[in-house]
Amino acid sequence: MDRINNFEKIMQKDKLKSLLYNYIESPDCPEANFNIGVYYHEIGQTASAISYYLRAAERSTEDILMYEALIKASICFDSQGCRNNSVEGMLKHCVALMPKRPEGYFYLSRFYERSFRWSDSYLIASIGEKVSSRNPSKLRTKLDYPGFYGIIFEKAVSSWHTGLCEESRDYFKYLSIYEPLDKLHKNSVIYNLKNLKAWKDESNFYSFCRSKSQEIEMSENNLNLYYRKDFKNLKYNFNNCEHIDRNYSEAFQDIFILTLLNGKRNGTYLEIGGGLPFYGNNTYLLESKFDWCGITLDIDPESSERHFRDRGNVSVCLDAREVDYAYLLEDCRMPNNIDYLQLDCDPPNITYDILNKIPFDKYKFAIITYEHDYYIDETKSFQEKSKNYLEGLGYLRVISNISPDDNRPYEDWWVHPDLVNMEIVNKIINVDDSIKKSRNIFLLQ
Amino acid sequence: MEKNFVRCSINKGGEIAPLIIPSELTNGTGLMNPSVMVKDGKIIVIIRHVNYTFYHSERKLFQHPYGPLTYIHPENDVHLRTCNWYCELSDNLDIEKFFKIDTSKFDTYDPLWDFVGLEDARIINWDNKLFISGVRRDTTTNGQGRMELSEIEVYNNEVKEVNRTRIELSTNLDSYCEKNWMPILDMPFHYIKWSNPTELVNIDISKALSRTVNVSKDIPLPRDLRGGSQVLPFEDGYFAITHEVDLFSSEVGRKDAIYYHRFIVWDKNFNIIKVTPEFNFMNADVEFCIGLAEYKDSYLITFGFQDNAAYILKSPKSFIRDFIYS
Numbered sequence: 001m002d003r004i005n006n007f008e009k010i011m012q013k014d015k016l017k018s019l020l021y022n023y024i025e026s027p028d029c030p031e032a033n034f035n036i037g038v039y040y041h042e043i044g045q046t047a048s049a050i051s052y053y054l055r056a057a058e059r060s061t062e063d064i065l066m067y068e069a070l071i072k073a074s075i076c077f078d079s080q081g082c083r084n085n086s087v088e089g090m091l092k093h094c095v096a097l098m099p100k101r102p103e104g105y106f107y108l109s110r111f112y113e114r115s116f117r118w119s120d121s122y123l124i125a126s127i128g129e130k131v132s133s134r135n136p137s138k139l140r141t142k143l144d145y146p147g148f149y150g151i152i153f154e155k156a157v158s159s160w161h162t163g164l165c166e167e168s169r170d171y172f173k174y175l176s177i178y179e180p181l182d183k184l185h186k187n188s189v190i191y192n193l194k195n196l197k198a199w200k201d202e203s204n205f206y207s208f209c210r211s212k213s214q215e216i217e218m219s220e221n222n223l224n225l226y227y228r229k230d231f232k233n234l235k236y237n238f239n240n241c242e243h244i245d246r247n248y249s250e251a252f253q254d255i256f257i258l259t260l261l262n263g264k265r266n267g268t269y270l271e272i273g274g275g276l277p278f279y280g281n282n283t284y285l286l287e288s289k290f291d292w293c294g295i296t297l298d299i300d301p302e303s304s305e306r307h308f309r310d311r312g313n314v315s316v317c318l319d320a321r322e323v324d325y326a327y328l329l330e331d332c333r334m335p336n337n338i339d340y341l342q343l344d345c346d347p348p349n350i351t352y353d354i355l356n357k358i359p360f361d362k363y364k365f366a367i368i369t370y371e372h373d374y375y376i377d378e379t380k381s382f383q384e385k386s387k388n389y390l391e392g393l394g395y396l397r398v399i400s401n402i403s404p405d406d407n408r409p410y411e412d413w414w415v416h417p418d419l420v421n422m423e424i425v426n427k428i429i430n431v432d433d434s435i436k437k438s439r440n441i442f443l444l445q
Numbered sequence: 446m447e448k449n450f451v452r453c454s455i456n457k458g459g460e461i462a463p464l465i466i467p468s469e470l471t472n473g474t475g476l477m478n479p480s481v482m483v484k485d486g487k488i489i490v491i492i493r494h495v496n497y498t499f500y501h502s503e504r505k506l507f508q509h510p511y512g513p514l515t516y517i518h519p520e521n522d523v524h525l526r527t528c529n530w531y532c533e534l535s536d537n538l539d540i541e542k543f544f545k546i547d548t549s550k551f552d553t554y555d556p557l558w559d560f561v562g563l564e565d566a567r568i569i570n571w572d573n574k575l576f577i578s579g580v581r582r583d584t585t586t587n588g589q590g591r592m593e594l595s596e597i598e599v600y601n602n603e604v605k606e607v608n609r610t611r612i613e614l615s616t617n618l619d620s621y622c623e624k625n626w627m628p629i630l631d632m633p634f635h636y637i638k639w640s641n642p643t644e645l646v647n648i649d650i651s652k653a654l655s656r657t658v659n660v661s662k663d664i665p666l667p668r669d670l671r672g673g674s675q676v677l678p679f680e681d682g683y684f685a686i687t688h689e690v691d692l693f694s695s696e697v698g699r700k701d702a703i704y705y706h707r708f709i710v711w712d713k714n715f716n717i718i719k720v721t722p723e724f725n726f727m728n729a730d731v732e733f734c735i736g737l738a739e740y741k742d743s744y745l746i747t748f749g750f751q752d753n754a755a756y757i758l759k760s761p762k763s764f765i766r767d768f769i770y771s
Contacts, residue, residue, distance in 0.1 A: 081472070
């Protein structure tokens with residue numbers, strides 16, 4: 001087989017050579033060993049990687065580097081297949097070395113789970129749940145450790161197989177409501193909740209939380225929506241606007257977002273105060289027709305459970321005032337530039353408190369819809385406070401006093417000038433004191 | 446003792462490169478113990494690929510459940526399998542072509558022992574034919590090792606083993622394992638079978654038999670000198686790189702080992718006239734060199750690192766001479 005000498009491969013080889021020369025210069029330096037191990041690992045040369053990881057672990061005086069090198073060595077053995085004793089041995093070293101870190105428990109419990117060693121899996125997950133940290137310091141490299149919920153997930157699975165069925169159901173329910181799961185774990189939790197009959201009475205569940213069809217029907221009766229027939233009257237066209245059958249937002253927020261971002265596909269969002277997954281929801285159109293993904297937070301467990309079951313997004317049931325947003329966004333691997341932030345929690349002082357918790361120093365949002373509820377704000381202060389705060393961060397108010405009807409000015413809409421097309425912003429912008437009925441902003445009369 | 450021969454060489458103008466076969470073709474397991482030769486100006490390397498990963502806890506802090514030194518093969522296959530890759534390298538030591546050597550013409554039997562394949566194959570050009578020569582232990586139920594000489598032919602898109610000779614002994618017939626014989630480049634079908642005392646053997650291919658032709662006087666050294674690279678002409682005699690092993694058990698009785706290398710210089714009658722101090726290539730406890738070749742103003746040296754990685758070092762001739770005679 002001829003070696004393809006393309007640029008990428010030359011660069012790869014040069015990188016390896018450079019790491020190799022670093023190693024040769026300081027062969028007892030733990031970092032030099034670790035770094036060359038990482039590189040060999042990345043190109044699939046796992047035997048070579050293991051040698052260097054082991055050397056790094058044995059030469060380091062830092063527990064954290066030893067720990068990470070040993071975890072990565074275990075991952076290398078795992079990728080070679082059929083080396084279970086080696087995978088297990090490496091992970092036991094990790095847990096013994098840093099018993100307060102969660103990753104070792106997760107990998108070891110998962111290893112036992114995949115080996116059908118249920119009681120071992122349960123034991124390790126239980127210890128991990130009790131003693132390890134939910135927010136450990138960062139490692140040098142990315143692992144496929146999903147977060148602390150990985151340990152809970154392993155406990156949920158293994159407890160079922162050890163006969164602790166109610167415990168298993170409870171853990172799966174907990175995961176469905178309170179943890180921001182990745183897609184893999186989410187699908188697995190849904191599958192298990194159904195199969196383990198955690199939702200025993202389907203009709204009760206649906207009536208309790210209502211159903212998608214009920215929500216759709218209710219929104220069509222109660223909200224002033226956009227329909228395909230309105231297309232000819234749409235003031236600002238965007239990519240694929242002709243394919244939209246209807247929207248879901250209460251006041252055209254979804255249409256606003258798509259207009260400003262020209263029908264962007266695969267966008268991202270953080271939806272604080274998610275409410276119902278369909279009725280008056282600002283992200284369902286984005287997700288279902290434009291392949292967006294994101295995180296929805298709501299304090300109401302029933303609402304979160306509905307999101308979890310019926311939507312593709314990450315759904316978290318938390319008090320939005322108590323969330324560490326930097327941690328959440330990082331944990332969910334959100335990009336630093338996020339397309340949409342919804343802030344919609346009642347009453348207005350709470351929404352403002354949450355605004356102040358958003359890590360704007362690390363994350364920028366192309367569009368923000370901010371609910372100040374001016375029409376019911378007895379202090380009449382939070383619209384102004386939010387305006388000052390967001391302007392101070394470099395955001396530009398595009399439309400003020402949005403109302404779904406003629407007399408309920410409840411939101412301002414903002415953009416970050418770096419992340420949107422200012423040409424369209426300049427066409428739409430209107431921040432005078434008047435009440436803007438949302439339908440009139442986007443549709444010709 | 447020099448723990449970092451490669452760094453010394455680089456400081457004197459040397460150059461090193463990793464030898465890698467894509468992991469899609471190897472499952473990422475060990476690439477090791479390469480050999481090298483130069484034919485018509487072209488650098489040719491043989492890389493040994495094994496189905497296992499060598500685990501060596503050098504400082505005994507994170508030992509494997511099986512001990513500080515162990516071979517991690519698939520748990521559903523106890524065999525330690527070897528195959529060999531033929532590679533052609535550019536002047537800057539990049540692999541330009543690589544082929545797994547097709548041994549199917551002779552691999553027509555079920556292996557009878559756990560070690561399968563031709564191990565630590567040195568490449569040589571004798572009588573205008575390319576050979577690889579190493580030890581094979583899979584033909585008997587007790588794992589008896591014998592050196593083999595395999596002729597290979599290189600085609601546009603493949604490399605094939607076309608002849609295989611298992612070399613039997615004319616004396617000491619019960620010897621359990623013959624390995625690491627060092628082929629002498631300019632003496633076709635001659636090897637240095639043992640370095641100290643130096644035992645020179647000749648192979649009669651037609652009879653598949655080896656015969657000792659010379660044994661020179663031994664010299665005092667702390668350990669047995671074992672085989673290593675090919676033997677190359679050097680000044681008025683020959684030279685090669687040999688290895689030694691410290692085998693020992695841990696306090697709890699688990700086996701462990703440390704390897705060392707030396708340059709050995711012989712006169713034209715294969716009397717040892719110079720032995721360098723022992724050295725490591727890149728600071729690891731288990732390294733193994735079976736490749737040495739002359740290339741322009743340099744020597745090429747190939748070696749395995751912890752049985753898991755393979756490297757080629759281009760070292761200026763002047764540095765090698767200085768190292769030998771310093």
